[in-house]
Amino acid sequence: xxxxxxxxxxxxxxxxxxLHKLQDLIARCEAHAGGRPRRFVFIGDYIDRGAQSYDVVRxxxxxxxxxxxxxxxxxxxxxxTLLEIIxxxxxxxxxxxxxxxxxxxxxxVADARxxxxxxxxxxxxxxxxxxxxxxxxxxxxxxxxxxxDAQREHDLLWIREPFLSDERDYGxxxxxxxxxxxxxxPDLRSNRLDLDTAAGYGGPLTAAVFSDDxxxxxxxxxxx
Numbered sequence: 001x002x003x004x005x006x007x008x009x010x011x012x013x014x015x016x017x018x019l020h021k022l023q024d025l026i027a028r029c030e031a032h033a034g035g036r037p038r039r040f041v042f043i044g045d046y047i048d049r050g051a052q053s054y055d056v057v058r059x060x061x062x063x064x065x066x067x068x069x070x071x072x073x074x075x076x077x078x079x080x081t082l083l084e085i086i087x088x089x090x091x092x093x094x095x096x097x098x099x100x101x102x103x104x105x106x107x108x109v110a111d112a113r114x115x116x117x118x119x120x121x122x123x124x125x126x127x128x129x130x131x132x133x134x135x136x137x138x139x140x141x142x143x144x145x146x147x148x149d150a151q152r153e154h155d156l157l158w159i160r161e162p163f164l165s166d167e168r169d170y171g172x173x174x175x176x177x178x179x180x181x182x183x184x185x186p187d188l189r190s191n192r193l194d195l196d197t198a199a200g201y202g203g204p205l206t207a208a209v210f211s212d213d214x215x216x217x218x219x220x221x222x223x224x
Contacts, residue, residue: 007037009210010221011137011193013186014043014076014177016200017050017102022059024223025205032209032221040067041130043177044076044139044157048099049200054106054119061122075126076139077157077178083123085112099200128156131172134215140178141192144168167191173215175208186220193217 010029015022029040046060047053064071082100084090092100092112100112107115129151130137136148141163143155148170155163160179169191177196181187186206187194199205204222211218 005036006211006213007039008033009039009041009132009135009212011041011043011135011175011195011208011210013195013197013206014045014180014199015050015056015205016045016048016078016099017053017056017106018199018205019050019052019055019059021199021205021223022056025207025221026063028221028223029207029209039070039072041072041137041175042074043137043175043195044074044126045078045177045196045200046073046076047082047103048078048095049102050099051102052106053103054108057119057122061119072130072137073126074130074137074139075123075128075157079123079126080157082112082115083120086115086120128153132212134172134212135175135210136170136172137175139176141176142170142174144170148172163192164194188217197222 046056060073064073081095085092085095138156140157141159142148142151143159144162144166174192176194179194180196180198180201181194182198184197184203186197193208195206195208197203197206204224207221208217209219
C-alpha cells in the first residue's frame with residue numbers, strides 16, 4: 001500500500017548573493033523532504049551585497065528550469081531597482097552603494113546594462129506574489145488597508161510600516177522578507193512571518209517549512 005504525503009513548501013528568505021548558504025540550504029531542504037512532494041518559494045532579493053549574485057541567479061534559473069511547477073521565484077526590491085537602472089528610469093549611484101557594486105563585480109561588468117540578456121529577461125518575468133490558499137508569499141509585505149488582490153506593486157516590494165506593526169488577520173499568513181532580523185532567527189507573528197535573517201549582512205539564510213494541510217510553519221531550517 002502506498003502512502004500519500006501532504007506536499008511540503010520551503011520558503012526561503014533574502015539571499016543577497018550568498019551562494020554557498022543557498023546551496024547548503026537547498027541541500028538541507030531536499031534532505032528534510034526525503035523524497036516527499038515539495039515546492040520551493042524564494043521571496044526575492046537574490047542579488048547585491050554578497051559576492052556571488054551572478055551565481056545565485058544562475059542557480060535559481062536552473063532550478064526553475066528543472067522544476068518549473070515546483071519552484072516559485074518572486075521579485076524583490078533589489079531586482080526591481082536593478083531593472084529600473086537598466087531601463088534608465090533611476091540613477092545608479094544609490095544602488096551601487098547598497099550592494100550593486102558587488103553585483104556588477106560578480107558579473108564582470110562595469111554597467112548594469114551589460115548584464116546578460118537572458119538574466120535580465122528572467123528578472124523581468126519574476127512575479128510579485130504567490131498565494132497557495134493558506135499563505136501569501138511576497139517580498140516586503142502588504143498594505144493592511146487594501147485587500148490582498150488589490151495591492152500596489154510598490155508596497156509589495158518596499159513596505160515596512162504600517163504593515164509590520166499591524167495585527168489584523170489577512171485570511172492568509174503573510175510570508176515575507178525585506179526587513180532584516182539581526183537576531184539570526186525568523187520573526188513569526190500570528191499574521192505574518194519575516195524570513196529575512198540578514199544573510200546579506202553575515203547572518204544565516206533561513207527557510208520555513210510548511211505543509212499543505214497546515215498554515216503555520218512546521219519548523220525552520222538554516223544555513224550559516
